[in-house]
Structure formats: C-alpha cells, structure tokens
Amino acid sequence: MKRATTRIPRPARPLALLGLLGASLTIAPLAQAQNPAPAVLGRPAATPAPSGPWTLQAAVDYSLTHNLGVRQSELTAQQQEANLRLNRAALLPTLGLNGTQGFNFGTNRDPFTNQFQQLNVRSNNFTASGQVTLFSGFQLRNTIKQGQLDAQASRVDIEKSRNDLSLNVASSFLQLLLAQELIRASEARLATVQAQVSRSEKLLKAGAVAEGNVLDSRAQLAGEERTLVTAQNQLALAQLALVQQLNLDPAAANRFEVVVPTLPDPSTLATTATVPDPTATFEIARQQQPEIKAADLRVASARRGLEIARGAFYPRLTLAGGISTGFSSVRSQSVRVSGDPIPVPVLQINPAAPGGYSASPYVLLSPQTTFEPLPYRFLDQLADNRGEFLQFSLNVPILNGLQTRVGVQRAQVNIQQVELQAEQTRLQLRQTIQQSYADAVAAQRRYAASARQVEALTLSFRNAEIRFNNGLLNGTDFNIARNNLTAAESDMIQAKYEFFFRSKVLDFYQGKPLTL
Numbered sequence: 001m002k003r004a005t006t007r008i009p010r011p012a013r014p015l016a017l018l019g020l021l022g023a024s025l026t027i028a029p030l031a032q033a034q035n036p037a038p039a040v041l042g043r044p045a046a047t048p049a050p051s052g053p054w055t056l057q058a059a060v061d062y063s064l065t066h067n068l069g070v071r072q073s074e075l076t077a078q079q080q081e082a083n084l085r086l087n088r089a090a091l092l093p094t095l096g097l098n099g100t101q102g103f104n105f106g107t108n109r110d111p112f113t114n115q116f117q118q119l120n121v122r123s124n125n126f127t128a129s130g131q132v133t134l135f136s137g138f139q140l141r142n143t144i145k146q147g148q149l150d151a152q153a154s155r156v157d158i159e160k161s162r163n164d165l166s167l168n169v170a171s172s173f174l175q176l177l178l179a180q181e182l183i184r185a186s187e188a189r190l191a192t193v194q195a196q197v198s199r200s201e202k203l204l205k206a207g208a209v210a211e212g213n214v215l216d217s218r219a220q221l222a223g224e225e226r227t228l229v230t231a232q233n234q235l236a237l238a239q240l241a242l243v244q245q246l247n248l249d250p251a252a253a254n255r256f257e258v259v260v261p262t263l264p265d266p267s268t269l270a271t272t273a274t275v276p277d278p279t280a281t282f283e284i285a286r287q288q289q290p291e292i293k294a295a296d297l298r299v300a301s302a303r304r305g306l307e308i309a310r311g312a313f314y315p316r317l318t319l320a321g322g323i324s325t326g327f328s329s330v331r332s333q334s335v336r337v338s339g340d341p342i343p344v345p346v347l348q349i350n351p352a353a354p355g356g357y358s359a360s361p362y363v364l365l366s367p368q369t370t371f372e373p374l375p376y377r378f379l380d381q382l383a384d385n386r387g388e389f390l391q392f393s394l395n396v397p398i399l400n401g402l403q404t405r406v407g408v409q410r411a412q413v414n415i416q417q418v419e420l421q422a423e424q425t426r427l428q429l430r431q432t433i434q435q436s437y438a439d440a441v442a443a444q445r446r447y448a449a450s451a452r453q454v455e456a457l458t459l460s461f462r463n464a465e466i467r468f469n470n471g472l473l474n475g476t477d478f479n480i481a482r483n484n485l486t487a488a489e490s491d492m493i494q495a496k497y498e499f500f501f502r503s504k505v506l507d508f509y510q511g512k513p514l515t516l
Helices: 056-066 068-089 139-205 211-244 278-288 290-313 378-384 403-469 475-510
Strands: 002-005 096-105 106-110 114-118 121-135 257-263 316-328 331-349 357-375 387-395
Touching: 002 056, 056 139, 068 139, 068 378, 096 278, 139 290, 139 403, 139 475, 211 475, 278 290, 278 403, 278 475, 316 378, 331 378, 403 475
Parallel strands: none
Antiparallel strands: 002 257, 096 121, 106 114, 121 316, 316 387, 331 357
C-alpha cells in the first residue's frame, strides 16, 4: 500500500468535530479480551510517541495509555477491588484494646471495694475484647460474592472505555484524512479557476469576451478561496480533536503528522467481501462485547443483592469474649504480722466450782496475729483484678417495621431494572451493527452514484467552459455548472470515507484490529 506524509497546519481554536462520520453513530464497542483483568490493577506502561508520522494503529495504541478517561476507569476498578477486600475482611473477628485513667476528688466510691470514702482516687481500667459473627443469614458471604461480581464488571468497563476511545480515535483519524482530501480537491479547483481568470483577462484585452465574464470569473475565484479556507479550518479542527484524544503536549501538536494511506475505490469492492454480514457480526459481538458482559455481571450482582436482603429474615448469632483488669490508688493490701504469744489459762473439770470448771496450774501460749495494711502495687492489682468473659448472643428478628420485607421487594425490582438494562444493551448493540451495515452499503452506493455524476458533470463543465470562453454562455450558468461539479466531488469524497469508517466499525465488532 502506497503511503504519503502530509504536514498538518496549526489549529486555530477548538470547534465541533466534523459531523459527517460520527454525528449519528452510537457506538457500543467490542471487548478485546473475554478474560477479566487481574485483580490488582495498575497503570499500564506508557507507549512512547512515534518519532515520525502517525499511523492509525500508533494513534490508537498511544491513546489507550495516555487518555484520562481510560485511566479513570482503571481507578474505578481499583476502588471496587478495595471494596471487595473490605467485604472479605468482614468475616474476620473484631479485636480491640481499651484503656482508661480517671481522677476522682472528694467523696468517691472505690470501684473495687464499692465503699464511699473522702479520698482522691486515681483509677485505671484495661479491657481487651473481641467478637465474631457465627451466622448472619449468609449475608456476609453473599456480600463477598456480590463484590466479586461488581469488581469483574468494573474490570470489563475498562475494556469498554478502551474500545470507545479506539473507535473515537479512528473516527477522528478518518475525519482528518477526509479534511485533507477536501483541501486537495479545493486546491485543484482553485488552480483551475485561477487559470480561468487569467485566460478571461487575456481574452478581455483582445476584445474576445465581455468584461462581465472576467468579473464572473473573479467572483468564482473568491468563492473557491473561501471554500479552501473552510476546508483548512475543518482540517485544523479535526487535527485538534485527534490531538486532544491522544492527550499530546500542545507544543508537540504543532509538529503533528499522519500517514495517509491509499484507499481503494469503494465501487470496485464487493459488498459481501468488504462489509461484514450484520447477523454474523452481532453473534460475534454478543459474545465478546464488554458492555454485554458487564450487564450480565450486574444482573448476577443484583440477584446476590436479593439474597442479601433475604438474609435479614434469619437470626444472627455472635460470639464475644474479653479480659479486663484495673487499678485503684486507694486500695490497700493486708499483710498478716505475727506478734509475741500470750498466755491463755487452761481450765479443768471441777464439779465443785461454779460452772463445773476451774483454773488449772497450766497455761497455753497462743500466737498473736495482726493484719497490717500495705500499698497495693500497680502490677499486682492488674494481676489480681483480672476477669474474663465469654458470651453468645442470638438475635431473632420478629418485627422491624417491615423494613426487611420492603428491602426484599426493592431488591426484586432492582433485578428487573438491571435485566431490562441488559436487554436494552443487547438491543442497542444489534441496532448499532445493523445501522453501521446499512450506512456502509448506502455510502458505497452513494459513492458509485456520485462517481458517475462527477464523470457526467465533468464533461458538462468542460463544454460549459468552452462556451463561456467563446462568449456563448453567461457567467451565471457557468458558475452553476462549476458549483454542481464541486458539490458532486465533495459528496463523492465524503461517501468514500463514510464507507470505510462504517466498514471498520463492523470489522472492529468482529474483533479485527483497526488498520487502514
């Protein structure tokens, strides 16, 4: 394929893109891979800008790694991955440590002796506790499965963003080529008109034509100059749109060049070989299209949401346990102290004595024991005041204002909405493919008809030019003949690029690369 390099002038200001190729097309792009992306997503390696002119494939590859919209989709997928990790972590027990220190003044109750005392008390409390959910109506597990489906849908959305960008870049690239060809056609017509003006001026000096013919030629020249300026503005706008999609540095945009491929004549191509069948294309796209896969994943996620809502009808069983201890500054520790023994008289039986007992000559030495309060050390109190607990909690829902029942009903409605959206996505895909096929066939037919019209109008214009130069045709009729030829040429060029763009859209839905 022959290629030429074209230098693009600097754009003037941002305006709307050319509406010919992309104004009425709603694109539902094709997934490039059916397998989901890895769980941990990162920014892909940046594709360096080509050192020479840009090809369509180079422009698509560069935009995929530098476009902000694609990077935003990647960050959204990473956020869904983080939510999935949080859902999985909900199955783990919760553990916590708690410590307090308080100062009480005046009459206070000792937290350990429950006695009120006129003292300044410093107290500490330390608690370590944990809790784990044993059963919650399978809500936690269904939440994890729903998070997995949402994460997969977000990863598929990345492919959707990449495909949208690829088709938009291809559209802008072809619009750029269209603008270039319109400029070349306008420049050729301008050269012809300039030659016509020069010829008319010479004939006027020779007295062969009237002055009105020269004025008409000059007016036609001014019109062609305006047409060329319009085409140049369209070229600048098309270049600006492509540069913005590539997210290029504005300084580098001034040296932006593209490779211009030699496209074949659409009228010489067989429709069945060039334009894919819409039914077969839809069957392929339906299996690979990222929007379809994302819609199906969201339907499955909505169904998991219904199971989560139904889980609120079940009892909830939790297990909790912990250990606690504390310290009080007013608490003391009693220590037994042994003193000198004291004599205790020993009684003997004496019936004559009052009470039947009398003192014997013997004594018993009894040990003396007293308790002395000592300071209760901090670590000793923590060890002695320790307590543990273990408890099971069972919560059986009976009536909560019909919130659970309404939640289930809302989940059921959400499933119907998501299923309807999935069906709408498939319908939109089918309509887009059918519309692209119809547009491609219509553009090919329009090109063939325009080519025949250009051929006929070219002969008619040459005849009109001869008659005009000989003074047999007025300037108005001559300008009409020229304008008819110009319009036919412009329509033929536009039909040509519309045909190739619609064909590439269908190829893209079949998984083929975007190349010219």
